[in-house]
Amino acid sequence: MKTQHHITAQRPSGMPTAKYRAFEDVNPISLPDRTWPDARITRAPRWLSTDLRDGNQALVEPMDAERKRRMFDLLVAMGYKEIEIGFPAASQTDFDFVRSLAEPGVIPEDVTVSVLTQARPDLIQRTVDSLVGMPRATVHMYNATAPVFRDVVFRNDKDSTRELAVAGTREVVAHAEKVLGDETIFGFQYSPEIFVDTELDFALEVCEAVMDVWQPGPGREIVLNLPATVERATPNVYADQIEWMSRNLSRREHIALSLHPHNDRGTGVAAAELGIMAGADRIEGCLFGQGERTGNVDLVTLGMNLFSQGIDPQIDFSDIDRVRRVVEQCTQMSVHERHPYGGDLVFTSFSGSHQDAIKKGFADRDRKVAAAGGEDRDVVWDLPYLPVDPKDVGRNYEAIVRVNSQSGKGGVAYLLSATRSLDLPRRLQIELSSIVQRHSDTAGGEISAERLWEIFADEYLPYNTLDSLRPWGRLSLEATSLVSAGQGQESVLELTIVDNGVQRTLTGTGNGPIDAFVKALASGGIEVEVLDYAEHALSTGGDATAACYVECLVGEQVLWGVGIDPSTMSSSFKAIISAINRAFR
Ligand SMILES: CC(=O)SCCNC(=O)CCNC(=O)[C@H](O)C(C)(C)COP(=O)(O)OP(=O)(O)OC[C@H]1O[C@@H](n2cnc3c(N)ncnc32)[C@H](O)[C@@H]1OP(=O)(O)O
Numbered sequence: 001m002k003t004q005h006h007i008t009a010q011r012p013s014g015m016p017t018a019k020y021r022a023f024e025d026v027n028p029i030s031l032p033d034r035t036w037p038d039a040r041i042t043r044a045p046r047w048l049s050t051d052l053r054d055g056n057q058a059l060v061e062p063m064d065a066e067r068k069r070r071m072f073d074l075l076v077a078m079g080y081k082e083i084e085i086g087f088p089a090a091s092q093t094d095f096d097f098v099r100s101l102a103e104p105g106v107i108p109e110d111v112t113v114s115v116l117t118q119a120r121p122d123l124i125q126r127t128v129d130s131l132v133g134m135p136r137a138t139v140h141m142y143n144a145t146a147p148v149f150r151d152v153v154f155r156n157d158k159d160s161t162r163e164l165a166v167a168g169t170r171e172v173v174a175h176a177e178k179v180l181g182d183e184t185i186f187g188f189q190y191s192p193e194i195f196v197d198t199e200l201d202f203a204l205e206v207c208e209a210v211m212d213v214w215q216p217g218p219g220r221e222i223v224l225n226l227p228a229t230v231e232r233a234t235p236n237v238y239a240d241q242i243e244w245m246s247r248n249l250s251r252r253e254h255i256a257l258s259l260h261p262h263n264d265r266g267t268g269v270a271a272a273e274l275g276i277m278a279g280a281d282r283i284e285g286c287l288f289g290q291g292e293r294t295g296n297v298d299l300v301t302l303g304m305n306l307f308s309q310g311i312d313p314q315i316d317f318s319d320i321d322r323v324r325r326v327v328e329q330c331t332q333m334s335v336h337e338r339h340p341y342g343g344d345l346v347f348t349s350f351s352g353s354h355q356d357a358i359k360k361g362f363a364d365r366d367r368k369v370a371a372a373g374g375e376d377r378d379v380v381w382d383l384p385y386l387p388v389d390p391k392d393v394g395r396n397y398e399a400i401v402r403v404n405s406q407s408g409k410g411g412v413a414y415l416l417s418a419t420r421s422l423d424l425p426r427r428l429q430i431e432l433s434s435i436v437q438r439h440s441d442t443a444g445g446e447i448s449a450e451r452l453w454e455i456f457a458d459e460y461l462p463y464n465t466l467d468s469l470r471p472w473g474r475l476s477l478e479a480t481s482l483v484s485a486g487q488g489q490e491s492v493l494e495l496t497i498v499d500n501g502v503q504r505t506l507t508g509t510g511n512g513p514i515d516a517f518v519k520a521l522a523s524g525g526i527e528v529e530v531l532d533y534a535e536h537a538l539s540t541g542g543d544a545t546a547a548c549y550v551e552c553l554v555g556e557q558v559l560w561g562v563g564i565d566p567s568t569m570s571s572s573f574k575a576i577i578s579a580i581n582r583a584f585r
């Protein structure tokens with residue numbers, strides 16, 4: 001045999017790489033004494049959901065008022081306290097929706113809504129007008145500060161870019177003072193658009209100029225939101241930018257430093273998390289990562305990432321399927337099966353070694369929970385392959401293990417245990433697994449829990465269950481009668497069987513019912529030896545059904561039989577008949 005000693009060289013792809021530049025070459029940042037890599041996240045940031053604004057503006061079909069309201073109610077119910085509800089100057093529909101929330105009692109007292117506007121006086125006025133009567137409302141104003149926007153879109157130099165932000169802020173303040181009464185607690189948020197592409201010292205200069213107008217101070221916060229409007233670099237670069245801003249901004253204690261990551265490179269969550277470590281106070285995002293292009297950062301993943309580390313996200317994800325359903329209805333887009341925490345398949349394993357580890361993990365956890373007095377929440381979650389307990393997000397355990405050709409005995413056994421309460425002995429698991437494997441090889445695809453039960457019942461319980469199956473087998477047990485089974489006495493058993501269609505009555509004497517049963521069969525020329533035996537109740541209470549598993553030697557074959565019956569004794573007799581029938585099948 002030759003062993004591999006080198007990998008065939010990769011080749012240039014031929015793609016036009018010369019068109020692109022490394023981000024750090026365009027926008028270098030020097031922060032050699034950065035502190036964020038050593039920071040730990042120990043509590044939830046402030047969250048802002050922009051599902052109704054950034055999420056909505058990216059939809060093929062933006063939400064109508066009814067869907068917007070459903071989304072708003074969901075966000076409130078989940079616990080979001082800051083919700084961006086739209087861009088009221090965009091259209092009459094958007095304006096009307098914002099106004100509909102101004103109805104008394106619709107927005108809870110502890111929820112602050114915000115609305116986005118460009119830095120244009122007419123749009124600002126219309127935007128502020130939409131907030132009249134709201135209990136707590138923030139105007140969020142943005143203008144583009146990044147070089148490509150200054151050069152290409154606005155044809156503005158740095159001074160006029162800064163002046164646009166300053167004039168816009170003045171307009172917000174003046175118009176809010178004019179139209180908003182004392183019933184509204186009013187706030188202001190500013191975003192330098194494509195912050196990540198903007199020279200850091202210029203982003204700082206614009207933010208400072210805006211603050212000079214707003215005058216943040218005690219009881220007068222400003223939200224400075226630093227968007228990765230388009231994600232352009234590795235998340236550590238964003239973290240450096242945020243730490244630099246956090247260190248250099250004046251009036252820092254009166255600033256809510258907010259992040260607004262997008263996901264163009266697929267690292268929006270990482271960028272948000274490193275940004276929090278770098279000093280950010282607040283995160284803007286959307287449920288399941290809705291939003292422009294690849295989406296805004298995903299608030300579900302961020303919140304659940306905290307939860308999985310033992311940190312309260314302060315958002316309720318305990319019915320994640322409901323959250324997903326509402327989001328899917330409102331956005332008319334589906335959440336991917338592999339989406340972290342909420343996808344259909346994220347708590348499911350198909351492969352044998354994963355299933356085996358999960359099954360053992362659950363057994364181990366059951367023991368630990370019992371030892372801790374039965375309280376699940378008192379025992380630290382430490383299960384192979386499952387970062388969180390599916391039950392904590394409202395999932396059941398049934399979908400955890402699904403069987404196909406990649407599955408092994410652990411998965412098959414887990415599924416029968418989870419759906420039929422059968423606790424198969426290890427060697428029976430091995431035997432059944434090869435039978436199931438034959439079926440999955442032939443049929444391809446997944447074997448559902450129902451199909452698995454059918455395969456199991458057909459193999460081991462031919463006379464016992466399922467209308468859908470044709471009974472088969474040489475023997476069927478008609479009746480048994482135990483004549484004597486007292487203390488220290490031998491058991492005498494009379495049994496009636498149908499053997500290849502012929503009814504026979506046999507009698508046996510043994511040192512227990514099973515021994516007597518085996519002897520009775522032997523008297524009829526049917527030789528069987530019981531090698532191993534296990535049984536358990538299928539349910540609790542007086543009417544409990546028993547499952548019995550016997551490993552038998554029939555002729556030269558060692559094989560298992562299974563019996564299920566309200567009587568433990570009958571279930572063991574049926575199990576022996578099951579093994580014999582399998583031997584003759
Ligand atoms: C990164 C983000 O997600 S920002 C949010 C983006 N969301 C949206 O745009 C959704 C809602 N938008 C809309 O409905 C419309 O764009 C409106 C109603 C706001 C404005 O519509 P219009 O007046 O037709 O302008 P249009 O959409 O073409 O915007 C471009 C103009 O606005 C200017 N502009 C763009 N952004 C800003 C800003 N933040 N501040 C000031 N002016 C701006 C542009 O320079 C351009 O000006 P020009 O016409 O003099 O060249």
Ligand SMILES: CC(C)C(=O)C(=O)O
Nearest residue numbers: 142191194227229260
């Ligand atoms: C308005 C700003 C915050 C925005 O949506 C973005 O930059 O992505």
